[in-house]
Amino acid sequence: MEKVTLIxxxxxQKLKDxxxxxxxxxxxxxxxxxxxxxxxxxLSENAEYDAAKEAQGLLELKIAKMQEVIRNSRLIDESLIxxxxxxxxxxxxxxxxxxxxxxxxxxxxxxxxxxxxxxxSVQTPIAKGLLGxxxxxxxxxxxxxxxxxxxxxxITRA
Numbered sequence: 001m002e003k004v005t006l007i008x009x010x011x012x013q014k015l016k017d018x019x020x021x022x023x024x025x026x027x028x029x030x031x032x033x034x035x036x037x038x039x040x041x042x043l044s045e046n047a048e049y050d051a052a053k054e055a056q057g058l059l060e061l062k063i064a065k066m067q068e069v070i071r072n073s074r075l076i077d078e079s080l081i082x083x084x085x086x087x088x089x090x091x092x093x094x095x096x097x098x099x100x101x102x103x104x105x106x107x108x109x110x111x112x113x114x115x116x117x118x119x120x121s122v123q124t125p126i127a128k129g130l131l132g133x134x135x136x137x138x139x140x141x142x143x144x145x146x147x148x149x150x151x152x153x154x155i156t157r158a
Contacts, residue, residue, distance in 0.1 A: 007073045011112040030056045083155045086130040093154040106158040
């Protein structure tokens with residue numbers, strides 16, 4: 001069964017743009033590299049040819065995976081997001097109880113996650129621990145480094 005991915009309009013457009021780049025720019029570039037390497041003669045001892053063919057295989061795999069994600073994506077109607085509880089497309093302001101420090105995360109689909117922008121996938125341990133919780137709730141989350149304890153301070157639309 002194929003995995004449905006919830007995604008924003010902007011996130012879907014970003015994926016489509018990257019796919020267009022891979023198919024329109026990268027694919028022809030690798031084809032040229034293969035042709036150039038083939039023109040150099042004996043393919044059995046041609047490292048450039050082998051490397052270009054391997055790059056082509058990896059690129060085609062990446063393109064196929066992106067096409068599958070796009071095909072199985074469902075747009076999120078952001079106007080229907082309820083901020084009473086934590087859910088996908090919510091921004092959550094938390095207090096890390098151990099460090100006495102505030103942090104904020106936006107919960108997004110796996111394909112839109114970007115830790116530098118504080119966007120975490122709903123598939124991460126932190127997001128899974130927060131889903132369904134309300135402002136004021138105390139949340140204990142088990143992560144690879146141990147346990148984290150948060151208090152939910154605010155829930156808004158991402």
